[in-house]
Amino acid sequence: MRRRIVIIVLIFICFILQCSVLPAVAIGGISPNLLVILTVSFALMRGRREGMFVGFMCGFLADLFFGSALGFQTLVYMYMGYLCGSCYRLFYDDDIKMPILLIAASDLAYGIIFYIFEFLLRGRVQFTFYLGRIILPEVVYTIVLTIVCYRLLMWINHRLERAEQRSVNSFV
Amino acid sequence: MKKKLNDSMKSKYILIILTVFCFAMILLSFTTDMGKGPLKYIAGYVITPIQNGVNTVGNWIAEKGAYFQSSQDLVTENRDLQAKVDSLTAENSQLQQEKEELDRLRRLYELDEQYDYEKVGARIIANETGNWFSTFTIDKGSDDGFKVDMNVIADSGLVGIITEVGPKWSTVRSIIDDNSNVSGQISTTLDTCVIAGDLRLIDEGKVNLVKLTDADGKVNVGDKVVTSNVSEKFLPGILIGYVSELSLDSNKLTSSGYITPAVDFKHLQEVLVITELKQDAPESVSNSNKQKEPVDDPLASQTETDGTEAESGTEARTENQTENQTEAGPTEGGEQ
Numbered sequence: 001m002r003r004r005i006v007i008i009v010l011i012f013i014c015f016i017l018q019c020s021v022l023p024a025v026a027i028g029g030i031s032p033n034l035l036v037i038l039t040v041s042f043a044l045m046r047g048r049r050e051g052m053f054v055g056f057m058c059g060f061l062a063d064l065f066f067g068s069a070l071g072f073q074t075l076v077y078m079y080m081g082y083l084c085g086s087c088y089r090l091f092y093d094d095d096i097k098m099p100i101l102l103i104a105a106s107d108l109a110y111g112i113i114f115y116i117f118e119f120l121l122r123g124r125v126q127f128t129f130y131l132g133r134i135i136l137p138e139v140v141y142t143i144v145l146t147i148v149c150y151r152l153l154m155w156i157n158h159r160l161e162r163a164e165q166r167s168v169n170s171f172v
Numbered sequence: 173m174k175k176k177l178n179d180s181m182k183s184k185y186i187l188i189i190l191t192v193f194c195f196a197m198i199l200l201s202f203t204t205d206m207g208k209g210p211l212k213y214i215a216g217y218v219i220t221p222i223q224n225g226v227n228t229v230g231n232w233i234a235e236k237g238a239y240f241q242s243s244q245d246l247v248t249e250n251r252d253l254q255a256k257v258d259s260l261t262a263e264n265s266q267l268q269q270e271k272e273e274l275d276r277l278r279r280l281y282e283l284d285e286q287y288d289y290e291k292v293g294a295r296i297i298a299n300e301t302g303n304w305f306s307t308f309t310i311d312k313g314s315d316d317g318f319k320v321d322m323n324v325i326a327d328s329g330l331v332g333i334i335t336e337v338g339p340k341w342s343t344v345r346s347i348i349d350d351n352s353n354v355s356g357q358i359s360t361t362l363d364t365c366v367i368a369g370d371l372r373l374i375d376e377g378k379v380n381l382v383k384l385t386d387a388d389g390k391v392n393v394g395d396k397v398v399t400s401n402v403s404e405k406f407l408p409g410i411l412i413g414y415v416s417e418l419s420l421d422s423n424k425l426t427s428s429g430y431i432t433p434a435v436d437f438k439h440l441q442e443v444l445v446i447t448e449l450k451q452d453a454p455e456s457v458s459n460s461n462k463q464k465e466p467v468d469d470p471l472a473s474q475t476e477t478d479g480t481e482a483e484s485g486t487e488a489r490t491e492n493q494t495e496n497q498t499e500a501g502p503t504e505g506g507e508q
Contacts, residue, residue: 016219019298019309020226029374029438030303049183056190064215066300066307066343068351071197078194082187114304119350119371129372134303 003160007042007054010156014038015061030134032141033107034149035062039081040103041153048085055081068118076113080106099150100143107142111135216338223297224311289407291325291444292316297341304371306349310443313338321405323446329411329434330354330399331443342445347412348374348437356381356412357400361390364400367412367431374437378416378430386427393418397431407450 014034022031035058043051059077063070084102092098115130124130294310312318314337324331324344332346347354352369365384373379384391395415399406411434418429 012219012222015301016222016226018301020223021230023299024230033302035301048180049186052183052187052190061215061219062301064212065219065298065309066302066305069198070201071194074197075191075194078187078190082183114302118304122350124350124371126372133375134371138303 002163006156006160007050008057010153011038011054011057011061015058019065027141028137030137030141032145033110033138034145035059035077036080036107036110036142037103037146037149038153039077040084040106041099041150042157043081043084044087044099044102045154045157046085047088048082051081051085052078053081055079072117073114076110080110096147096150100146103146104139104143107139108135111138212336213338216341220297220309220311220338220341223309227295227297227311289446289448292318292447293442293444294342295442296440305351306346306369306374306437307335307343308346308440309341309343310445311341312445313340313342315339317447318342318445319449321449321451323399323405323407323410323450324443325410325446326435326440326443329413330406331435331437331440333405334445344443346437348379348433354406354412355400355403356397358384358386358391358415359396359398361386361395363391364402365397367397373430376430377432379413379433380428381415381418381431382426382428384418384427384429385425387425389420391415391418391427403450405450407446407448 014037018031018034022034025031039051039055039058042054055077056074059074060070062073062077067073084106087098087102090098111131112135115127115135119130120127292312294312294316296308297311298309300307310324318334318337320334320337322334324334330347332344332349332352334342335345336343345352346369347367348369350369350371352367354367355364356367357364363384363386366382368380368382370380381397393415397412397415399408399410399412401408413431413433416430416432418427420427
């Protein structure tokens with residue numbers, strides 16, 4: 001229960017930061033994608049189901065406020081969480097290379113999918129421009145932000161896990 | 173082992189259910205308008221106040237930071253500004269004269285009221301989450317009388333149009349957004365054109381200008397582009413920008429090029445919303461026409477005005493239909 005509340009609050013905080021603070025620190029008009037970081041991190045730390053839920057929530061909020069069709073970004077973020085959650089077993093907590101790699105891959109995939117459905121289908125075919133101007137810079141910036149954020153998210157997760165452990169122990 | 177297998181199956185089922193849900197929502201929001209109505213209201217009540225708060229804190233920090241700017245900077249800035257003030261004063265007095273002339277001319281043509289829109293100021297509190305579109309949220313909504321399709325301007329020109337409204341927030345799509353299409357006209361020659369936003373041009377600070385019907389080649393670089401009379405959603409005569417490049421299309425009938433928008437979209441903080449809808453505007457114009465009608469024969473004039481009014485009504489409706497194709501909203505994907 002406590003975990004759910006903490007995660008929901010985290011999602012809200014990330015969403016608010018994403019649309020009010022991050023544009024202020026944007027470099028060249030590109031801001032990093034905090035929602036991808038959150039989704040992939042929790043998928044890696046907690047597995048498929050939780051990654052899926054976090055992704056669902058993040059995408060849903062993004063869709064509600066700025067999406068053109070409710071459900072599109074929800075779908076993308078949800079699958080992102082689910083697929084990254086499959087790497088749960090391969091992952092050791094204190095190794096930061098794996099999350100960086102996965103977050104970069106996820107952000108890249110997100111960018112390409114977004115381009116295909118929102119731009120290519122409207123006849124904007126110049127893929128290299130969008131790749132170089134929007135997608136790759138966003139990936140790089142997101143990686144930089146990951147290095148800062150990931151430890152924090154990991155710490156929160158550890159605290160939650162320890163609290164759960166304690167309550168289970170006291171219960172038995 | 174069995175438990176683990178069950179667990180994984182269970183999350184697979186949930187994934188499938190949620191996927192179906194998402195597809196249903198996508199379909200729903202494409203086919204009907206109601207997709208995100210009530211949910212968005214709830215979310216807006218929760219999120220918007222927080223966004224407002226974060227913004228206040230951010231502004232406060234920015235203000236405090238500004239105090240620590242070194243005095244050197246301020247001195248040089250002051251000198252520059254003084255020079256600017258001088259030149260602007262000179263320019264201003266000249267403009268003042270021109271404005272007086274303009275006022276006289278307007279009074280002459282009694283067009284004064286057409287440009288006198290009611291405006292309400294609002295602050296930008298959130299930007300779109302990704303890097304793809306140029307939409308933003310402002311801190312006022314239907315409580316302040318805002319409605320969908322109201323025009324948003326900043327001090328010097330057109331910013332965009334309200335696409336969604338909640339009680340205390342509204343979403344604005346700016347004219348540089350990739351989905352935006354505005355029908356405009358060149359202020360000197362009154363040739364109509366379409367101003368289409370394009371993500372590729374945002375860095376250069378330009379917006380596409382297409383379908384300009386300029387057969388005589390009278391339009392020059394530097395001409396003003398304003399919103400046109402035939403637009404369904406945009407009030408006429410609002411400055412959009414200046415023509416910066418122009419070339420004849422391969423069909424030799426229309427031209428296209430770029431304009432430089434009058435608004436600095438990178439540093440936008442406050443905007444003005446015109447609380448008057450274009451759909452309502454023709455009504456008031458026809459009313460004022462009616463008053464100006466000579467009343468020699470009251471009965472004859474009565475029937476006459478009725479006729480013109482009905483005519484203008486049908487005209488407006490056909491305009492609406494054509495306009496819908498050019499100014500399609502984000503869901504329809506504004507490209508043609």
